[in-house]
Amino acid sequence: MIQLENIVKTYPMGKRELTVLRGITLNIEQGELVAVMGPSGSGKTTLLNLIGCLDKPTSGKYYLDGKEVSQLSGNELAAIRGRKVGFIFQTFNLLSRLTALANVELGMTYAGGVNRQRAIEALAKVGLSDRVNHRPVELSGGEQQRVAIARALVKNPSIFLADEPTGQLDSRSGQEIISILTSLHAEQGITLLLVTHDTNIAHQCQRIIQLKDGEVVGEERV
Amino acid sequence: MKKWFGTLATVWLGLTTHKLRSFLTMLGIIIGVAAVIILMSIGRGTQATIVSRIQSLGSNLLFISPGGTTQGGVRFGPGTATTLTLEDAQAIAGEVPNIASVAPSNSSSLQIVVAGQNTRSQVSGITPEYQQAYNLQLSEGDFISDYQYQRAMKVAVLGPNVANTLFSGDDPVGQTIRMGNIVVQVIGVLQSKGQSFMGGTDDSILVPLTTLQQTVAQSLTSSGEHVVRSIVVQVDDQQHAAGVTSEITALLHERHRLAAGADNDFTITSLQDIINTISQAMSSMTLLLGAIAAIALLVGGIGVMNIMLVSVLERTREIGIRKALGARNRDIWTQFLIEAAFLTLAGGIIGVAVGWVVSYFISSMGQMTTMVSSDIVILAVSVSVGIGLFFGFYPAWNASRLNPIEALRSE
Numbered sequence: 001m002i003q004l005e006n007i008v009k010t011y012p013m014g015k016r017e018l019t020v021l022r023g024i025t026l027n028i029e030q031g032e033l034v035a036v037m038g039p040s041g042s043g044k045t046t047l048l049n050l051i052g053c054l055d056k057p058t059s060g061k062y063y064l065d066g067k068e069v070s071q072l073s074g075n076e077l078a079a080i081r082g083r084k085v086g087f088i089f090q091t092f093n094l095l096s097r098l099t100a101l102a103n104v105e106l107g108m109t110y111a112g113g114v115n116r117q118r119a120i121e122a123l124a125k126v127g128l129s130d131r132v133n134h135r136p137v138e139l140s141g142g143e144q145q146r147v148a149i150a151r152a153l154v155k156n157p158s159i160f161l162a163d164e165p166t167g168q169l170d171s172r173s174g175q176e177i178i179s180i181l182t183s184l185h186a187e188q189g190i191t192l193l194l195v196t197h198d199t200n201i202a203h204q205c206q207r208i209i210q211l212k213d214g215e216v217v218g219e220e221r222v
Numbered sequence: 223m224k225k226w227f228g229t230l231a232t233v234w235l236g237l238t239t240h241k242l243r244s245f246l247t248m249l250g251i252i253i254g255v256a257a258v259i260i261l262m263s264i265g266r267g268t269q270a271t272i273v274s275r276i277q278s279l280g281s282n283l284l285f286i287s288p289g290g291t292t293q294g295g296v297r298f299g300p301g302t303a304t305t306l307t308l309e310d311a312q313a314i315a316g317e318v319p320n321i322a323s324v325a326p327s328n329s330s331s332l333q334i335v336v337a338g339q340n341t342r343s344q345v346s347g348i349t350p351e352y353q354q355a356y357n358l359q360l361s362e363g364d365f366i367s368d369y370q371y372q373r374a375m376k377v378a379v380l381g382p383n384v385a386n387t388l389f390s391g392d393d394p395v396g397q398t399i400r401m402g403n404i405v406v407q408v409i410g411v412l413q414s415k416g417q418s419f420m421g422g423t424d425d426s427i428l429v430p431l432t433t434l435q436q437t438v439a440q441s442l443t444s445s446g447e448h449v450v451r452s453i454v455v456q457v458d459d460q461q462h463a464a465g466v467t468s469e470i471t472a473l474l475h476e477r478h479r480l481a482a483g484a485d486n487d488f489t490i491t492s493l494q495d496i497i498n499t500i501s502q503a504m505s506s507m508t509l510l511l512g513a514i515a516a517i518a519l520l521v522g523g524i525g526v527m528n529i530m531l532v533s534v535l536e537r538t539r540e541i542g543i544r545k546a547l548g549a550r551n552r553d554i555w556t557q558f559l560i561e562a563a564f565l566t567l568a569g570g571i572i573g574v575a576v577g578w579v580v581s582y583f584i585s586s587m588g589q590m591t592t593m594v595s596s597d598i599v600i601l602a603v604s605v606s607v608g609i610g611l612f613f614g615f616y617p618a619w620n621a622s623r624l625n626p627i628e629a630l631r632s633e
Contacts, residue, residue, distance in 0.1 A: 054546060054626050075550045082548020093543045093630065097239050109228055110548035151547075 007060035035202035038211035086152025088162035107151035122150040142173030248569035250522030255573025257515035265508025267591035307447035347434025363410030374432035523609035530617035542629025555622035562614025570606030
């Protein structure tokens, strides 16, 4: 479902160029649960942004659902982000002035239209039925991240991309989030790419990809 | 439709998050729009008042005055020539059709003595037609009659201001005034008509033209006709004014024995010309007032831009989130642009309301008349929305161009 062929990403840094990804080739199948690990600066987040169509590769080919997307226009990439990609961020990235429900609805705003019933169902799936009208400041970190999961879930994306979703949580709430994600994977067969530092979390996935200095240096099946 | 509703909800949220800030931004527009409405309404109101005052002089009037003279290479202003005569006036009355009345008049500066008090004042010698031509009403007494005119009787009619000055509250009718070497009796006082550009009648002392001729040596033309200062012709209907003007021109041209093609030695001005000139001048003034107020509106617009730039900066992260969720550049752009337009539209509408109320109060306090017309309202509101779109464009464009990755990373 996701096919990366020799993806290179460089950023201009003053006069020199900084190469963040040096030829990544990767296949992720429908319904896979994949962890991406690696030290800081190894290019994990850049890889995730490229897969999530937030950024374009400098060279290489990227097929999403069989379609080459690496050279699409800004509007076409926005459309793919809207319909096919569900982001889950380390810092949750909820809008603080919106209620949990409105934040989930925001996930549908740019993906075909708001449907309140589905937003309520999505919040129920992550166990927040009683927090629908709470604002992020009234929620714990774990609850906020669950709202973010519901926001991604509500538009039925092809792929979930989670960038250290437990990085700001204590280990118990972190484990709760991982349980929700793994059970969504088990029940609904969602495809999930998860960036993490935590070996314990990585080992709850099916497959672990090791990145270092912008290259894939190892892969293991759990 | 549903999509637009979503956008509007988003915009509403953006504006209500910082209520005070949104209100202060709007205040700039409110003040600007209200200033435009108030100043323009004062301008329009004043214009209407002045025009109606001139019209109260009596409509359909033509003023004939003699031309200028040139003596020893020095050119004197219009009105200084002694070419217009009483006989001209009689000829006009007799020969030109569509005329309601012809009122020749002369005036002279005379020493006035009342109860030992000595002043110098302008005295007008008139014919009884003067009353009809100028549409004069009397507050007491009578106007000069044909009989009094024919007999050159020593009677006078006073303007209300003069009556007040000379007799300070006493009833002037029946009292006597010495002017020059004659003594006249006051027979009537005019109603006040207010000041006007044509020199209202409130300050005049009117005596029969024939009486004035007795006290002031009457100038005669070379052909022995009696010189007058001006002739006022009342046309029976406004639509005949042009025809009457050209007939009088032809008649006087002939009577004054001017060579064909020679310049006229008199000028004919219609009241309508004067009204048009004044109206035009007042319109320019109104426009100037509006332009000054528009500066306030412009400053308000810059305030909108300022706040929108701050707002974009402050919501960088929100923009990143929206983009990650699939918002296109156009969606972000529309959101901020509508936000700016909405601020200025609401400001514009409130500004119109405020301006309207203030204009109403100015009017009701007397002194000044105001007129709020729909074209000003429409103009002010559409200009304020235009300002929102114009000054919102750059901040909105800035917002839409943000790189989502960097935007998400910002605090």
